[in-house]
Structure formats: structure tokens, C-alpha cells
Amino acid sequence: MFFNRVAVSLFEFILSVVMSGFVIYFTYRMFIHANPDFNMEDEIKKGNTAVGVLVGAILYSASTILQRGLGSVVNMFRMFMSAPGEQSMPAWQIILLSAAHLVLPLILALFTISLTLRLFGRLSKKLQAGKELQKGNLAVGVLLAAVVIVASQFVGEGVSAISKALVPQPNIGRIQILR
Numbered sequence: 001m002f003f004n005r006v007a008v009s010l011f012e013f014i015l016s017v018v019m020s021g022f023v024i025y026f027t028y029r030m031f032i033h034a035n036p037d038f039n040m041e042d043e044i045k046k047g048n049t050a051v052g053v054l055v056g057a058i059l060y061s062a063s064t065i066l067q068r069g070l071g072s073v074v075n076m077f078r079m080f081m082s083a084p085g086e087q088s089m090p091a092w093q094i095i096l097l098s099a100a101h102l103v104l105p106l107i108l109a110l111f112t113i114s115l116t117l118r119l120f121g122r123l124s125k126k127l128q129a130g131k132e133l134q135k136g137n138l139a140v141g142v143l144l145a146a147v148v149i150v151a152s153q154f155v156g157e158g159v160s161a162i163s164k165a166l167v168p169q170p171n172i173g174r175i176q177i178l179r
Contacts, residue, residue, distance in 0.1 A: 004081045010075045020063065021072065027062040031055065032111060037130035050065030050141025057145030061111065062109045068160035069105035073098040101163055108159045109152070116151040117144065122163050 032041045032055075043051040080094055089097075121129055132140040 002157050004078075007081055008074065008078045011077050012070075015070060015073060020113045023063050023066050023106065024059055026106070027059055027110065028055065031058050031113075034114065035130075040132045043134060043136075048134075048136045050138045053138070054133065054144045054148070058113055061113055061148045062106070064111035065069065065112065065152050065156050065159050066102070066105045068156050069101045069163050071160070072101040072164055076101070104163045105159050108155075108162065112151060112155045112159070113148055116147060120144070120147050160166040 030037075040051050040055060076094055076098055080091070127140070129140050129144060133144065158174065
């Protein structure tokens with residue numbers, strides 16, 4: 001039993017480290033290339049704090065949403081380790097389910113953040129957030145960062161629920177309560 005707890009904890013730690021690096025890199029690359037108004041990476045290199053604040057908020061928000069999917073993966077691994085003789089699924093199927101539990105929240109996080117920024121841009125056309133951001137308007141950068149963080153807080157639990165609903169949990173057997 002002690003070995004199982006240590007193995008699950010070690011698995012959760014390693015998965016968290018790997019996923020944090022992956023999420024940071026993938027989210028950064030996607031949003032840098034997805035901005036049609038200007039090159040965000042060039043603006044960050046120039047020292048544009050407003051763009052840096054927004055990109056930081058995007059990274060934070062994507063990671064908080066994806067963290068909701070990690071719980072499902074850890075729970076599947078915990079079930080696999082707790083009842084190794086009772087699995088109704090082979091290990092390769094659990095690995096595929098785990099991958100789905102990680103990929104789906106990432107896709108939903110990126111979609112949510114992108115949609116939120118575009119919707120806010122359309123609702124506040126007079127602000128011209130893209131142009132102001134490119135000029136280095138820190139107030140606009142902080143405002144957009146807050147929009148992204150608020151959106152991630154609202155959709156985080158929904159993303160977790162969708163992930164759990166669409167990707168089935170493995171069955172580890174039946175428990176007979178009363179005869």
C-alpha cells in the first residue's frame with residue numbers, strides 16, 4: 001500500500017512537471033502565431049510590458065484550465081495501481097484515456113481563451129485593444145489579462161466536467177454491497 005501511494009504521488013509530480021513545460025511552450029507558440037494584428041514575440045523582445053502581461057495571463061489561464069484534466073489522469077492511475085488484478089482495461093487503453101483527458105482540456109482552454117479575447121475585442125471596438133496593446137498601453141494589457149483570467153475561472157469547472165463526460169473512466173470491477 002505504501003508503494004502504491006508513493007508511485008501515485010511520484011506519477012502526479014512527474015506528470016505535472018512535464019505538462020507544465022508542454023502547456024507553457026504550446027500555448028505560447030499558438031498565441032504568438034495566432035495574433036493577426038502584430039507579432040507578439042517581437043513586441044515582447046522590444047520590452048512591451050502590455051503584451052508581456054497579456055501573454056503571461058494567457059499562460060496562467062491555460063495552465064489552470066488544464067490542471068482540471070490532471071485530476072482525472074491521476075485518479076485513473078490510482079485506480080490502476082490500487083486494484084491491478086481487477087482492471088477491465090489493459091494498460092495501453094488507460095494510457096490512451098489519460099492522453100485524451102490531457103488533450104481535451106488543452107484544446108478547450110485554447111479555444112476558450114481565443115474566443116474570449118475575440119468576443120471582448122468585438123464588444124469593445126472603440127477601445128481598439130490590438131492597436132493599444134501594440135503601442136504598449138499597459139492599462140489595456142492588464143485589462144485583457146483580467147478578461148482572460150476571469151474567463152478561465154468561469155470555464156475551468158465546465159472544462160473538467162466536459163472532459164470527464166466525454167472521456168470515460170475505466171471500470172475496475174464490481175463491489176457487492178449486500179447479498
